[in-house]
Amino acid sequence: MALPSGPRRRPDLSVSLAQYRRRAEHYDLELLPFEPFRAEAIGLLDLHDGDTVLDVGCGTGLSFAALEQRIGPRGHIVGVDPSPDMLARAGSRVTQHHWANVELVRACAADAPLQVAADAALFHFTHDVLQDEVALDNVCGHLKPGAHVVACGLQWAPFWMVPTNAFVLGAALYSVSSLAGLDCPWERLSRRLTGFQVHDGMLGGVFVAQGRLA
Ligand SMILES: C[S@@+](CC[C@H](N)C(=O)[O-])C[C@H]1O[C@@H](n2cnc3c(N)ncnc32)[C@H](O)[C@@H]1O
Incomplete structure (x- = not known):
């Protein structure tokens, strides 16, 4: 686990790959407590039939079913993730549901070689991506003007919320490559969006942020 070290630091991919190699098998169960945030985040994407959506750091594809419901078979999901272990599970999910549009x-x-101009982007519990300016540039460069962008994930609660922060620390230590930026995880993203709004959940330990590409 790296310590915070300046605004241009890039996430350490080797840490992340090792974390998700260990977690992939039980990941879907571990995320159960956070599923209400996924539902809320996907609702905020304001998707329509036929839309294209980028699921950035898609993991095992837990968001796909709810995204499919909104975009329908004419729509398109592009799931991006560097973890072969997580992505293999996403692939199995796609096969099992016969989704031809993922x-x-x-x-x-x-670095993702994206070939789309998407209507929306979802960053669901993808702290490392939100801290990486290069990643945000690449994703935002493949969105249509006005595209809806929603992010949610862990954050530090106010310092006096000690039990919440103990929970956040425990969860973050095995899901992010650095604790840097947990005080304001959406800050880099917010600079790229208009109509930016953010609110807290889970006693301040989770944020849900939304805006549109400027
Ligand atoms: C906590 S999981 C979230 C997975 C999924 N979004 C969900 O909500 O279930 C974080 C995911 O981000 C992926 N990730 C880590 N670094 C990344 C990067 N630089 N670019 C894209 N995805 C990344 C990890 O491999 C992992 O699958």
């Missing part, structure tokens, strides 16, 4: 890209968000 493209899985095994890459970091910074």
Whole structure:
């Protein structure tokens, strides 16, 4: 686990790959307590039939079913994730549901060779991506003007919320490559969006942020 070290630091991919190699098998169960935030985040994307959506750091594809419901078979999901272990599970999910409109890209968000101009982007519990300016540039560069962008994830609660922060620390230590930026995880994203709004959940330990590409 790296310590905070300046505004241009890039996430350490080797840490992340090791974390998600260990977690992939039980990941879907571990995320159960956070599923209400996923539902809220996907609702905020304001998706319509036929839309294209980028699921950045898609993991095992837990968001796909709710995204499919909104975009329908004419829509398109592009799931980006560098973890072969997580992406293999996403692939199994796609096969099992016979979704013909999901493209899985095994890459970091910074390097992903995206071929779309998407209507929306989802960053669901993707702290490392939100801290990486290069990744945000690449994703935002593949969105239509006015595209809806929603992010949610862990954050530090106010300092006096000690039990919440103990929970956040425990969860973050095995899901992010650095604790840097947990005080304001959406800050880099917010600079790229208009109509930016953020609110807290889970006693301040989770944020849900939304805006549109400027
Ligand atoms: C906590 S999981 C979230 C997975 C999924 N979004 C969800 O909500 O279930 C974080 C995911 O981000 C991925 N990730 C880590 N670094 C990344 C990067 N630089 N670009 C894209 N995805 C990344 C990890 O491999 C992991 O699958």
